[in-house]
Amino acid sequence: MLAQVTHLHFPLKNFKPLAQKTVIAMGFFDGVHRGHQAVIQTAAKLAQERQLPLVVLTYNPYPGAVFQEMALPLRYLTPLTQKVALLSQLGVKQVYCLQLTSHLAVQSPQNFVDQVLMQLNPAVVVAGFDHLYGLASEHADMQHLATYSRNRFEVAVVPALNDVGKVSSSRIRQALLEGRVADAAADLGRYHQTSGLVVHGDARGRTLGYPTVNIATPEAEWLPTIGVYAVKIQINEQWYQGMASIGRNITFEAERPITVEINIFDFNDQVYGELVQIEWIAYLRGEEKFVSADALIKQLHQDKAQAQALLKAVND
Structure with missing residues (x-):
């Protein structure tokens, strides 16, 4: 309550x-x-x-x-x-x-x-x-x-909690600015969460074999820095695993606005208009510009394998 x-x-x-x-x-x-x-x-x-x-x-x-x-x-x-x-x-x-x-x-x-x-x-x-x-x-x-x-x-x-240095909101914000979501989670005592609304994107991920849901995040919420992450996402009270990209998709459009896109593993549903919660579990890598779509797909295969291993370790 x-x-x-x-x-x-x-x-x-x-x-x-x-x-x-x-x-x-x-x-x-x-x-x-x-x-x-x-x-x-x-x-x-x-x-x-x-x-x-x-x-x-x-x-x-x-x-x-x-x-x-x-x-x-x-x-x-x-x-x-x-x-x-x-x-x-x-x-x-x-x-x-x-x-x-x-x-x-x-x-x-x-x-x-x-x-x-x-x-x-x-x-x-x-x-x-x-x-x-x-x-x-x-x-x-x-x-x-x-x-x-x-x-x-x-x-x-x-008194201050000093078991891993002084725990503070400013230290957590700095960790998120640097993509250190695991450090933020250690200070929070849980994984950092953000919310959002599933909206339409350009559907490019589907053509690459990695369809994504595009998340419009409230401006006042503290997203981690640009990069690729292992995440959990809650849709309609059900949690799923996936990998998220925060970035500009610079391989295709260098000047586009920053977006949040999540490839949800083993998921095939239309969820536009759903309000979601995202748990930021682990940082995988920074945003990269690839020479071709094939090079990007190869990296996405590696990202998925790494994300699944990290998420399995969290759940075990």
Whole structure:
């Protein structure tokens, strides 16, 4: 069952403060990676011990859109709907999503505590060691949150996960930018997923013996870099194996836009208009320009064999 989502806008003029004490897990939680999972699990344990409801306080949009000029398009490891689904799997039943605006961003940390956190009636506030709130120049960090609480609630700070280096959303984004989907999966605790809509393409793959489904991916989702991958794709609640190409198909049209095409193994159905989920399992190779269609077909044979071996290893 999905968590209920309540959207908040600062100042919280039309929000009725909660009457019951809560345990709050707060953070942006993009990716809901293993570090984020530790925050939620810590908060859930405290909520269970105190027999209080667990709530999550998160934000939208990505903080970079408010605090700085962005070098890359606004994209998410987990858009809000996927984030809520993942939080729900961790036992969260209530999510408060606070709109991150310029007015909110300039609030002092004390104002943030008094005017936002206290409206959720916290008994305990839980967050990662590096979580910030309010003006960073005014010590809006977890080390000072107990001071701003004025003894109204407890504070629990979850340390960094360092078993394979510091797990962070930025590290996962960098891994995807470099095609290192296995490293991203290690930090996420699952394979990175994107969604999409099956649309018509130029049908060239069919003439090569490798028909593909063409996926229109939402602009706000974080695709791995250009290349060829072993993937799983979910269509109408059924998972299939395949290999995906993210690229421009430079063998035939060097200047075409980037597309996502997936050759699904042992599949022969028309699925235009279907909404799909893609799991990015393993990177196979970069995009290459081939001297002929025959050379490309030969490489596709090798790609398929490699993808099938990797996917078999994952399933075994």
